[in-house]
Amino acid sequence: MVKAIVGANWGDEGKGKITDMFAANADIVIRFQGGANAGHTIINEYGKFALHQLPSGAFHEKVTNIIGNGVALNVPKLREEIGKLTDGGVPAPNLLVSDRTQVVMSYHILFDQYEEERRGGKAFGSTKSGIAPFYSDKYAKIGIQVNLLFEPEVLRAHLESILPIKNALIVHLYNKPPLDLEEIYREAIAYGEWLKPYVADVSTFLSAAIRDGRKILLEGQLGSMKDPDHGIYPMVTSSSTLAGYGAVGAGIPPYEIRDIVAVVKAYSSAVGAGAFTSEIFGDEADEL
Template sequence: MPAIVLVGAQWGDEGKGKATDLLGSRIDYVVKFNGGNNAGHTVVIDGEKYALHLLPSGILTPGVTPVIANGVVVDLGVLFEEIDALEARGLDTSKLAISSNAHLIPRYNKVIDQVSERFLGNRKIGTTGRGIGPTYADKMNRIGIRVQDLFDESILRQKVEAALETKNQLLVKTYNRRAIEVDEVVEDLLQYVERLRPMVKDTSLLLSKALDADEVVLCEAGQATLLDVDHGTYPYVTSSNAISAGARTGAG
């Protein structure tokens, strides 16, 4: 059957997380297909409030497989903080699947996001400073780091070195900040490898098989239509496609 896409029609906070939770008993997969930890869903279950930023809301529903798809940019530190917080409250997160093609937010992109916003002064966009925009820019510029790169340290190191060649020039010469060392970025990312490994899947194949088997797949958008990078109130928008059409690419 076709996938269901749940999007907001305004700037967010329309209650998408609550809607996903209400549909939980009728769906098999919930897919986060865009954005990163720059948006959030708040869900209340039996009086307990859960605030989710990177994880899809379906992770709270027993029997549902939550998926972080290829269109998402992932801050691994935030990911495991959220997982740890849920597990500490007795929730099972073992079914989480993460696309091997999803891009990672390295620490240098968070630094660049924050200092460039301050540099703009009155012309600032209002970014969250979490490295989302610079990471999507790296993806388009073909210098991004993907989840699968963590499993080959030599490839990871080459990619970090290539990215920092230009980013350190920007940090040092434009923003008067210290250069970021390759080793500190690589070590920061590699600390999550073994914990991440069992979660990494070919999520495009996973979801394709689910649809072929007539399972119900819900694609849950982050942000909302008027924050869409193409169709929103540009330039005061997010860096990804938050509309229903974006689900096709973002979910693979």
């Protein structure tokens, strides 16, 4: 059975805590969208941890944790997260990464920073994690899937075709130094080398898991008011935050999602710029 856990507000509703609670009885927990731009805080016997990319099942040894194809995968951040867990005495998580997941490159983060600087007072309030440029590349069909990291010649040719476009924008729009092909190529190859032990055909794995009746949790990031279609556009994130996207971002049939848990916060809060209905200020806001 598949259960989806999503936010009903702007995020920060406590989805990590709820997912961790359900994960105790789950077999698989899947992150299906978003990236390192928001975190789920979990407090347990090991201490307090903020998970930005790892699924919240990471603290349960019997759980298989999956990063689905809908995620914006920041490899250095993922490596850092796993390191913080193991340094805190948590057993290394059982982790799979879909071979169809795409990776956030350093230039995505640069573009995010440069665009926020360029917009000045009209900035979106981005976390500058490279999320919008990443998804822009994904839907422009010039992103880098994990499986491409293991095809060096194809990867190089891909970078040779897209970097002139990137550099034209960087130099002429943002007035910044151009990207170096060899440096970006080495970055991508290094990502592949680190990821290799975790990479799997996740869709096939999940198909078998569903057939075997295993309990699966889909863990959403942010909340419905940050959805690019149904949130307060344009002050939204760049991937769908709704339960329906769980089927796409995880790689399962939509009819397999049997239960949806929408987590609601007692009082609303939001990060970034933009309209925020019922926002309060002053001492009362500071106390909350």
